[in-house]
Amino acid sequence: MHNCGDGIIKEVVAEEAEEVAMSHRSMGQLSLADQLVKRRPGQNEGLARLAAMIKWRPIERALAAVYSAGEGRPSYPPLLMFKCLLLQQWYALSDPQLEEALADRLSFRRFVGLPLDEEVPDYSTISRFRAQLAQLKLGDRLFAELNRQLEGHGLLVKHGTMLDATLLEASVKPPRDAHSTPGQGSPLDPAADWTKRGNKAWFGYKAHIAMDQGSELIRVAIMTSAKVADSTMGDNLICGDERAVYADKGYESIARSAWLAERGIIDGIMRKLMRHSRDPHPVLKARNRRLAKIRGAVERKFAVMKERYRWRRVRYRGLVKNHLHLLLLCFAMNLRRADALRGAA
Numbered sequence: 210m211h212n213c214g215d216g217i218i219k220e221v222v223a224e225e226a227e228e229v230a231m232s233h234r235s236m237g238q239l240s241l242a243d244q245l246v247k248r249r250p251g252q253n254e255g256l257a258r259l260a261a262m263i264k265w266r267p268i269e270r271a272l273a274a275v276y277s278a279g280e281g282r283p284s285y286p287p288l289l290m291f292k293c294l295l296l297q298q299w300y301a302l303s304d305p306q307l308e309e310a311l312a313d314r315l316s317f318r319r320f321v322g323l324p325l326d327e328e329v330p331d332y333s334t335i336s337r338f339r340a341q342l343a344q345l346k347l348g349d350r351l352f353a354e355l356n357r358q359l360e361g362h363g364l365l366v367k368h369g370t371m372l373d374a375t376l377l378e379a380s381v382k383p384p385r386d387a388h389s390t391p392g393q394g395s396p397l398d399p400a401a402d403w404t405k406r407g408n409k410a411w412f413g414y415k416a417h418i419a420m421d422q423g424s425e426l427i428r429v430a431i432m433t434s435a436k437v438a439d440s441t442m443g444d445n446l447i448c449g450d451e452r453a454v455y456a457d458k459g460y461e462s463i464a465r466s467a468w469l470a471e472r473g474i475i476d477g478i479m480r481k482l483m484r485h486s487r488d489p490h491p492v493l494k495a496r497n498r499r500l501a502k503i504r505g506a507v508e509r510k511f512a513v514m515k516e517r518y519r520w521r522r523v524r525y526r527g528l529v530k531n532h533l534h535l536l537l538l539c540f541a542m543n544l545r546r547a548d549a550l551r552g553a554a
Contacts, residue, residue: 210468211419211429213356213448253316258548260320263358271350275341285330290338291351292321293330298541301519304332343529348536352430355540359426359547369422369453369477371507372446372460374439375514376406378522379413400528402434411435414523416514416535419446420507422455426546427510427539432532444468453477455504458497477503514538 265288272287296317297307311317311329323329330338342348359365379401384393395401395412404411415437419429429446439459447454453475460478469476479497482490514520518538523531 210447210449211445213353213428213450253314255548256316256320259544262544262547262551263355267354267358268351271347271354274345274347275338284334285338286322287338289321289323290330290335291342293335294339294342294537295541295544296320297335298518298538299545301517304335307335308332339533340530343533346529348533352536352540355543356426356428359543362547362551364424364547364550365421365426365428366423367421367448367451369455369475369503370428370446370448370451371420371422371504372417372439372443372454372456373420373504373507373511374415374417374442374459375511376404376411376435377414377416377520378411380523380526383412398526400434400526400531402436404435414528414531415439416511417442417446418507418510418539419448420510422451422453422503422506424546424550425506425510426543430535430539432528432535434528440465447474449474455500455507457501457504479504510542513542518542 268291269286269288272291275287293307293311296302296310297304300307300310302310308329308331311321311323315325318325318329356365379395379398381395381397381401383403384395394403401413404415413435415433415435417429417431417433417439418427420427428448431442431445433442439457440462443456443460443462443465447469449472451474454469455477456479458479458481461481462478466476466478477500479500480493482493482497518541520538523534525531525534
């Protein structure tokens with residue numbers, strides 16, 4: 210079972226005053242040039258709402274480890290750089306495209322807290338910062354802090370948790386030459402692996418998520434190689450505080466069903482039907498149809514990742530970097546979803 214509270218940064222009332230007292234010059238301390246540029250109505254108000262959605266001070270404290278990583282102080286505050294990575298997810302930008310957008314768009318500068326008279330981070334600085342986040346394994350901690358705040362806003366419903374996984378192609382070509390066959394790995398990305406979906410062989414990774422029923426906020430996200438079975442990660446996706454768990458047949462397990470029953474959690478996992486039976490059990494068929502309609506929402510979440518966020522294949526090599534990218538995507542998607550939920554309230 211995944212403990213959705215592990216690693217969450219504890220807040221105390223005395224620290225709330227720190228929210229307006231950022232320690233770095235580029236955090237909220239805009240230049241005279243910025244003050245002379247008036248904000249026009251409707252000028253990317255969406256980014257302004259996202260910036261005001263959560264308290265960034267706990268995020269900044271979590272990022273403080275970047276300063277103590279033994280490579281010297283970075284040229285830009287870690288929170289500024291982290292916000293740059295969020296913009297990269299929302300607008301599906303490469304590192305060079307992000308550098309260009311930061312230079313051209315005032316709304317981007319305002320969101321990250323970069324004054325007009327300051328140079329923007331170049332693409333190599335962005336890449337090094339992301340690599341350091343991955344190396345320090347800060348993604349899970351940052352994502353947990355976001356969800357702690359969203360829960361504090363009353364946005365997590367916890368009526369049910371929907372589990373699912375999706376395959377993603379590796380960023381390198383599958384090893385298919387005269388000396389390799391499907392089933393062998395690639396020396397360019399040893400963490401990527403093979404699996405089969407239907408009659409098609411896939412080489413790459415698999416993203417596993419747990420999504421809150423009702424709010425459609427992602428609670429847990431884990432990246433593995435493609436060969437890891439969906440059911441293998443099932444227990445790691447269940448939080449234990451939900452009323453029900455919904456999943457497709459790939460997650461069916463006698464032990465998992467027993468575990469859910471012991472804790473009074475509704476078992477919404479679809480059941481496998483006998484393949485060669487001419488008359489499948491009508492009750493099980495009806496149950497599966499009913500559950501399929503409920504869990505369809507998590508499949509749509511993956512569709513959004515692949516279409517709107519252009520994430521049909523991983524962008525990096527190695528499990529650690531791609532796991533971080535998955536968490537950054539989920540962070541960005543949850544923040545945008547939270548904005549929509551509060552707007553509808």
